[in-house]
Amino acid sequence: MSQTMTGAAAPASAPARRPSNRWRVVSLVLAAFVALAGVRAFTGQDSLTEAGTIRTMLVFAVPIGMAGLGGLWAERAGIINIGLEGMMIFGTWFGAFAAYATGNPWAGLAAGILGGVFGGLIHAVATVTFGVDHIVSGVAINILALGATRYLSLLYFVGAEVDGSRGGASQSPQLPEFPEVSVPFIADLLRPVQAGGWFLVSDLARLVVGLTTDMSVVTLIALLLIPATYLVLWRSTFGLRLRSCGENPDAAESLGVRVYGYKYVAVLVSGGFAGLGGVFLAMVASSVYQQGQTGGRGYIGLAAMIFGNWRPGGLAMGAGLFGYTDAVQVRGSGAGVHSLLLLIALALVAAALWQWFRHRRWKTALAAAVAAVALLAVFLTTDTLPSQLVTYSPHIATLLVLSLAAQRLRAPAAVGRQWRKGSS
Template sequence: MTITENPSAAPVTVAVRRKTRIPGWLKGVIWAVVAIAVLSMASYATGVNTLTSSNTAHTALRLALPILLCALGGLWAERAGVVNIGLEGMMILGTWGAAWGAFYGGVWAGLIAAVVFGALGGLLHAIATVTFNVNHIVSGVAINLLGLGVAKYLSNLVFAPISGNPRQSPPVPKFDTYSASGLGDWLGDLENAQRVGISDVAGILRGLVTQVAPLTMIAILLVPLSYFLLWRTRFGLRLRSCGENPVAAESLGVNVYLHKYVAMAISGGLAGMGGASLVLLSGGADYLENQTNGRGYIGLAAMIFGNWRPGGLLGGAALFGYADGLQLSGGGKAVLALLYGAVILLCVIVVVQLIRRQWIAAAIGVVGAGVLYAIYWTNDTLPSDLIPYTAHFVTLIVLAVASQRLRPPRADGVPYRRGEGD
């Protein structure tokens, strides 16, 4: 930059330093590498191989799918300006629809039925919030209660005469699974070699490439597809403008109501697909009452953790799915070893904060690391009553840490009426 205050004077050149931004995908890769390194060190230090075993990775992938799909559903809704607390109810409708469709028409019919049932719940939420301007939180809670009641009523009507139990469905078909046999065997040999770092990476990768269902691949592909549609198309730009400034969008000719309705139908359909993943994946149960167990809320938390971005919510879903899968495959000792890994991660964060001279954040990190290490040092295992709630505790801690950097859509949850900007 050249600045000249006096025409007769020599120009003064001022160097302007521009801060280089790291691309979002590269940040995700860096965090994945850091997470694997931390888990590897914790596994070596504690002697708990379950942290990076292929069984844990496979279980985590299966349990992360409903959270990921619900988070994507929340992303579509809130980018259009609609707070979707009703993801849990739409997911419940999806579980029942998946069991009903699969029982009578096979797994693909079950998946389609789950999407339709979830989309109907999303449209009902849209009617309440978009057309009648009902408070979004109130409507979402009502959708959750309604979804639970409708599923219970339909189970009594359809499943009770067949299975004799209104709380569950008869056995339904599951998706077939596929494995990369040659790659899986090679990774299995590396995992069994018990080499620090290499075996840990091999175990995680092996769990991700063995016994993979088509629904799993569809769910993962929906992440880049959602990014492309929302950030690289005219439709996505218009939909996001409805969540940022609907009055300005309306002044430019955007049909705000239509885009909100489309977003809510997609949101409900994705939540319903998340419910289908609980019923139609091998290793999971058939339809059961209260089968979702709060996963809709955890999906909403994953979306918030991801800062309303597809890549971020993918990381949140992976984190919560891993925490849930670890307690199933490893029990209390594995969860306790995860606390040791959290201590290592906090130490790394403290060093970074000290380099940045953020003393308060560093002090909080030191205190948190000390508390977690004290819990690890004074316990051989965690109480069995607390272990099933590992994912819920992780959700609370992560949201508390990440809350300072969040930036939701500006008009998220704000009432809107057509023509109010005139």
């Protein structure tokens, strides 16, 4: 009788915890937005929440998010993909070349994705088939991509010209653009609310306008790939088998899972996502391919993936955070970033209270409180920040986020393992 009751209670209790976790995430996002609206109202820096900043955030966040999704697919199958930066570089160049050669942006999108898949294939052959160290293979791909795209630019872009725009050894001519999509009437309906400057109400209106107007169709595709990844990896048999390869490949093999095949698929998809991010940089965020265009976003994408605890939703939050920091730097310059000091100080105060009352970690709480006081002092005693600090604020945000998130992370158990069939 007791066994029956216990068995019946277990399935009922497990699903009950999930809504609670989701509610905590939603509550955190809402609290952050309310705090941001409060900082905007207090400082008068409308650039913090205006629709243009939201659109700019998407422009910066999408390449990071695509690189992060690529890293998620690979690492969930047990393969560390440091080569995401190189795969993005392949995506920028092949996408630009195909768009320039055909005059069709969709041909550029397809070619850029295939360029990233090509980089993923190199990584898969090296790590899965030949057992090369994952880090060594990834670094080699990054170096190869830099040299190869420079050589190809010398061959095909030097002397090329489109409507008066000339290419060169480090850039392409002008590239065709993707169409944009908007939800009709939203901007017109919410324009008075945006201009009102009301706390939270105007900020919410600006957020809605920023997310529903003048959006590139590639941005929309990228946003849809985040829930699609969740459905494939967490709600399908295929995804369960792929993730088992990153948790315990020996057990997966014993159950008949073709571990090599799933690892290959994961790394190829990983390269395709990185290639898509590269196309976005060359043809949406910009209108020409330029050498060094990725700017380390492949590595920041990995940081966003780690911040998100190897989950698509958390990854999207991390990419949005890094993209927002970049957007505020561009739209609000030093004054906007200076206003964020107050927001960060409030977040640190909340973290200190949480650590003290919930976990009783007084050292962590004290460190967060001291940092909050220091940032508040800087905010109150200065009007702007040094230009060097403003320029590198996204990288500083990356380090801060990773240091704060490190305590709750759990990577796939077998990630980075040089697994060989029959090794168990």
